[in-house]
Amino acid sequence: MAKSIDVSDLDIYYGDFLAVEGVTISIPARSVTAFIGPSGCGKSTFLRSLNRMHEVIPGARVDGKVVIDGQDLYGPDVDPVVVRRQIGMVFQRPNPFPTMSIYDNVLAGFKLNAKRIKKSDADAVVERSLKSANLWNEVKDRLNRPGSSLSGGQQQRLCIARAVAVEPQVLLMDEPCSALDPISTSAIEDLVHELKESYTIVIVTHNMQQAARVSDDTAFFNLASVGKPGRLIEYGTTATIFSNPEEKATEAYIQGRFG
Numbered sequence: 601m602a603k604s605i606d607v608s609d610l611d612i613y614y615g616d617f618l619a620v621e622g623v624t625i626s627i628p629a630r631s632v633t634a635f636i637g638p639s640g641c642g643k644s645t646f647l648r649s650l651n652r653m654h655e656v657i658p659g660a661r662v663d664g665k666v667v668i669d670g671q672d673l674y675g676p677d678v679d680p681v682v683v684r685r686q687i688g689m690v691f692q693r694p695n696p697f698p699t700m701s702i703y704d705n706v707l708a709g710f711k712l713n714a715k716r717i718k719k720s721d722a723d724a725v726v727e728r729s730l731k732s733a734n735l736w737n738e739v740k741d742r743l744n745r746p747g748s749s750l751s752g753g754q755q756q757r758l759c760i761a762r763a764v765a766v767e768p769q770v771l772l773m774d775e776p777c778s779a780l781d782p783i784s785t786s787a788i789e790d791l792v793h794e795l796k797e798s799y800t801i802v803i804v805t806h807n808m809q810q811a812a813r814v815s816d817d818t819a820f821f822n823l824a825s826v827g828k829p830g831r832l833i834e835y836g837t838t839a840t841i842f843s844n845p846e847e848k849a850t851e852a853y854i855q856g857r858f859g
């Protein structure tokens with residue numbers, strides 16, 4: 601299920617604007633990799649290129665290679681819609697379907713993949729996914745209530761349940777805790793830790809403590825100046841990046857001296 605991600609020499613454009621330049625990185629399966637760096641350095645753009653969400657923006661494109669467990673993500677026969685279903689994404693703001701029930705929210709992605717599903721199978725998927733997202737105990741008696749009836753932290757875990765319901769190969773998380781209170785943040789961080797047994801997780805975060813707490817590896821991105829492309833500056837184990845980085849810029853960013 602979990603897959604490694606190998607990116608070579610990836611350039612990412614919005615029209616003529618080169619937003620991210622020359623990224624080469626190998627992200628191991630069953631691990632958590634954090635993307636850190638100052639605003640505008642291209643973390644979210646790069647993240648979205650890993651499930652072909654980037655190109656939904658008109659004029660957006662990439663040059664280079666992204667290989668997930670041997671499969672070229674941008675190969676000529678690859679359907680981007682299928683890729684987006686296989687590589688789950690969790691966004692900054694929880695985005696459950698507000699009027700849809702909790703039960704149906706969990707199944708929303710799953711139903712796109714499977715044409716028909718027996719009620720007993722659907723029940724099993726809902727229970728398994730909500731348990732994976734550490735939400736089952738809180739909602740099992742109100743599965744028919746709307747998604748919007750949950751707290752922000754619960755809604756974010758519902759979105760994670762929706763993402764894992766389809767058993768994705770990779771889970772991409774773009775600042776998943778930035779709209780959450782500290783208790784909900786801690787619940788999501790615990791969850792990320794548990795999920796890495798089954799998934800390859802990539803998480804964008806502005807929170808250095810969070811990167812240090814949840815990730816095995818950290819990639820630091822930076823840009824020379826506004827309008828210049830973002831680049832991957834340094835990548836390594838989180839322990840090394842936080843305690844003994846090779847690059848001065850990495851050290852300065854981690855110590856809060858810029859960004």
Ligand SMILES: Nc1ncnc2c1ncn2[C@@H]1O[C@H](COP(=O)(O)OP(=O)(O)OP(=O)(O)O)[C@@H](O)[C@H]1O
Pocket residue numbers: 614617619637638639640641642643644645646657827830
């Ligand atoms: N839809 C878009 N159209 C054109 N340019 C864009 C678009 N989205 C982002 N950019 C540009 O691409 C560059 C990288 O942006 P991106 O959002 O990926 O950075 P980031 O590191 O995730 O920033 P932040 O930490 O502030 O979220 C920026 O210069 C940004 O202005």
